Amino acid sequence: MQKRKKGNAGFIAGCVITGMMLTLTVIGFFYTPYDPEAMSAADKLAGISPRHIMGCDNFGRDIFSRVLKGAQTTLIVAGGTVLIGTVFGVLIGAFTGYFGGIVDEALMRVMDALFAFPSLLLALVFVSLFNSGTYQVILALGIAFIPSFSRIVRSEYLRCRNLDYVKSARLAGASHLRIMFVHILPNIYTVLLSSIMIGFNNAVLAEAGLTYLGIGVQPPDASLGEMLSNAQTYLFSAPWYAFGPGITMVLLILGFSLMADGLKH
Amino acid sequence: MSSILNVKDLNCFYKKENSGSGGRKRVQILHDISFSMEEGEILGLVGESGSGKSTLAKAILNMVPDKSGTILCGDTHPQMVFQDPYGSLNPAKTIGWILEEPLKNRSRMPKEERREKAAEMLSRVGLDEKFLDRRPGELSGGQRQRICIAAALMLRPKLLIADEPVSALDVTIQAQVLKLLFSLKQEFGLSILFISHDLRVVYQLCERVMIMQDGRIVEAGESEKIYFEPQHPYTKRLLQAAGILENEKSWIEKS
Numbered sequence: 139m140q141k142r143k144k145g146n147a148g149f150i151a152g153c154v155i156t157g158m159m160l161t162l163t164v165i166g167f168f169y170t171p172y173d174p175e176a177m178s179a180a181d182k183l184a185g186i187s188p189r190h191i192m193g194c195d196n197f198g199r200d201i202f203s204r205v206l207k208g209a210q211t212t213l214i215v216a217g218g219t220v221l222i223g224t225v226f227g228v229l230i231g232a233f234t235g236y237f238g239g240i241v242d243e244a245l246m247r248v249m250d251a252l253f254a255f256p257s258l259l260l261a262l263v264f265v266s267l268f269n270s271g272t273y274q275v276i277l278a279l280g281i282a283f284i285p286s287f288s289r290i291v292r293s294e295y296l297r298c299r300n301l302d303y304v305k306s307a308r309l310a311g312a313s314h315l316r317i318m319f320v321h322i323l324p325n326i327y328t329v330l331l332s333s334i335m336i337g338f339n340n341a342v343l344a345e346a347g348l349t350y351l352g353i354g355v356q357p358p359d360a361s362l363g364e365m366l367s368n369a370q371t372y373l374f375s376a377p378w379y380a381f382g383p384g385i386t387m388v389l390l391i392l393g394f395s396l397m398a399d400g401l402k403h
Numbered sequence: 404m405s406s407i408l409n410v411k412d413l414n415c416f417y418k419k420e421n422s423g424s425g426g427r428k429r430v431q432i433l434h435d436i437s438f439s440m441e442e443g444e445i446l447g448l449v450g451e452s453g454s455g456k457s458t459l460a461k462a463i464l465n466m467v468p469d470k471s472g473t474i475l476c477g478d479t480h481p482q483m484v485f486q487d488p489y490g491s492l493n494p495a496k497t498i499g500w501i502l503e504e505p506l507k508n509r510s511r512m513p514k515e516e517r518r519e520k521a522a523e524m525l526s527r528v529g530l531d532e533k534f535l536d537r538r539p540g541e542l543s544g545g546q547r548q549r550i551c552i553a554a555a556l557m558l559r560p561k562l563l564i565a566d567e568p569v570s571a572l573d574v575t576i577q578a579q580v581l582k583l584l585f586s587l588k589q590e591f592g593l594s595i596l597f598i599s600h601d602l603r604v605v606y607q608l609c610e611r612v613m614i615m616q617d618g619r620i621v622e623a624g625e626s627e628k629i630y631f632e633p634q635h636p637y638t639k640r641l642l643q644a645a646g647i648l649e650n651e652k653s654w655i656e657k658s
Contacts, residue, residue: 302491306554309464309482311508324495 149400155393159386163213166206174203175358183376192382195365196372201382208360209386215276215354215361216341220334222280227287228330232318234288235295246292249285257282257340258347265353275354279344283337290333294326328401335398339391346387362387406477407562407594408440408463413472415455415462415618429469432458433618442477442561445588445595447605447626449641450615456598459615460564463596480509481562482555487571488547492539498525498550499535505557520557527590528553528583545576552584556591563588564596569604581608602645606630614638 172190178198186193192201230249234242252260257279264278295318298304307321346363348354355361362383369380415433432455440446450456461467463474464483485491492501502521506512512520522532528549539547548568555563565584569577585608588595599605605612606626613623614637622635630647633639 302485302487303493305466306483306485306491306551307493307504308466309480310505310554310558311480312504313508316508321493321496325493327495 146400148396152393152396152398152400155389156397159209159390159393160213162206163209166210170200170203170206172200172203174199174207174360176200183372183379185376186378193376193378195368195379196376201365201379204360204365205362205382205386208362208365208383209390211272211355211359211361212342212345212363212387212390215272215279215345216338218273218276219279219283219341219344220337222276223283223287223337224330224334226280226284228291228323230284230288231291232295232323235292236299236314236318236322238296238299242292245288249288252282253285253289255282257344261344261348262351262353265348270353270356272355272359275345275348279341279348282344283341287333287337290329291326294329295322298322298325332398332401335394335401339394339398342387342391405442406439407442408477408596409473409475410439410463411437411473411475413437413459413462413474414470415458415467416469417458418469431618433462433470436472436618436620438613438620438623440562440594440596442594443588443592444611445585445597445609447609447612448596448598448615449600449602449605449612451600451641454615455618456615457566458618460566460596460598463564476562478561480558480560481564482558482560483564483566484548484551484555484568486567488544488551489539489571491551492547492554494539497536497538498542501539501550502535502554502557505554509558524553524557527556527587543576544572545580548572548580549583552580552587556587556593559591561592562594562596564598566598567600568597570599570601577604584608602630602641602647614641 176199178194181190181194181198181200183196184190184194184198190200190202192205195201195204230245234245255263260282261275261278264281265274268274268277299322304317304321307317312321342362345354345361346366349361349363350367352367355364357364365383366380366387369376369383372379413433413436414431416429416431419428419430436459438446448456448459458467460483462470463476464481492498496504499518499521502524503517506517506520518535522535525532525534530546530549530553534542534546534550539550542550548571552568568584569580572580581604584595587593597605597609609626611624612626612629613620614629614635615621616637622629622633622638629638630642633642
């Protein structure tokens with residue numbers, strides 16, 4: 139009982155943090171204190187002050203404004219990645235887990251092959267094939283995320299397909315497709331949701347990693363990863379440069395982790 | 404009276420993973436099963452677990468892929484009530500949804516009419532209309548099994564297979580559900596294949612009984628005859644184990 143309460147508190151904290159970050163991001167669509175791309179020589183690497191609450195970067199751009207824009211890019215990349223991973227992961231996992239047999243064997247070996255590559259390496263290959271840019275990053279990371287989702291979904295379908303309610307559904311005349319997506323899917327919802335949130339975190343980190351390597355989101359577009367990689371040069375002379383985007387990323391991930399953890403209880 | 408179910412020379416097989424050699428073994432579960440069932444009768448099927456009772460039920464419902472022999476069924480969509488009322492209702496759906504599902508798939512009935520039919524069926528199994536919006540998790544075992552029976556009857560089947568429908572329930576609830584099953588049989592003109600390992604329940608409910616052992620029907624006939632003049636040694640053993648053979652008179656009078 140005590141444990142359950144604790145899990146709930148974490149879940150609520152996660153919701154609050156995530157809600158806050160999402161609100162900030164949405165505000166960024168309509169309003170930023172400064173133009174996130176406007177440079178100003180006078181404000182170069184300016185510190186934290188009432189005028190620039192997170193300071194300025196090496197081009198004199200307001201970091202807070204760029205964080206608002208950058209969080210948008212990061213959320214779009216992470217959201218798109220998870221969307222691709224989830225949709226294809228659910229489709230592949232449902233078919234392989236429900237039907238089993240030769241199709242299952244074949245598709246899962248393909249997934250194993252995909253899984254054998256680190257997702258960052260796989261994304262690297264895709265980006266070098268399709269050039270770099272926001273959409274290419276989404277596609278690359280999305281494909282790299284499919285195997286892990288399909289595995290989770292497959293194991294859930296394997297568990298569910300022999301349950302009596304699936305047999306009753308067949309006796310009630312439901313088609314295989316209907317059983318897969320109307321009868322079984324709502325029952326794996328919690329598992330799916332928590333893996334979506336964990337996947338979301340991994341996508342945020344993977345985007346930062348890709349951008350750090352210089353093959354992700356390209357300047358002048360801001361993303362949290364891009365800002366962090368630029369801030370590295372100034373870590374000692376202007377530590378506030380890394381602080382703004384860093385704390386934003388931490389809060390984003392923390393919020394989703396807490397929510398995912400709360401869902402498991 | 405015409406027959407609702409006619410099974411002839413039925414053999415069923417399962418593929419069993421053979422962990423030792425890595426290959427697959429084809430195991431025969433049912434051996435030359437033949438029987439027929441009259442319309443409107445309750446036929447008991449008794450045997451210990453693992454004797455193939457459930458496989459026979461699945462075969463009749465066309466859920467066993469590897470089989471030979473003929474099954475002639477007078478009902479296009481025979482239905483089944485499962486043993487475990489906790490597993491046979493989809494936990495993510497409301498009772499109303501579960502009851503409407505067969506109508507959604509097999510008729511073009513409009514939404515309001517479906518809901519009406521579901522409510523009507525609920526009252527037939529002795530449950531209130533307010534259960535329509537509840538989920539299986541909020542119900543007791545007996546209530547769930549009533550829902551299962553209701554769901555099975557939504558398409559008005561002629562043949563119902565009840566696979567140990569009361570084995571998972573409390574003794575007091577068992578009697579209620581059996582009574583319900585019997586009255587629904589009269590009301591809908593059902594034929595019921597009643598699978599059980601409880602010899603006393605079968606005697607109360609069934610006119611005819613089949614005794615099954617290791618995938619074969621070893622003895623079949625009128626309940627009275629089977630219970631009081633058992634021929635096969637396995638039948639005698641079963642009756643003895645249930646404490647029926649020694650003091651037959653006393654337990655009949657009690658029930």
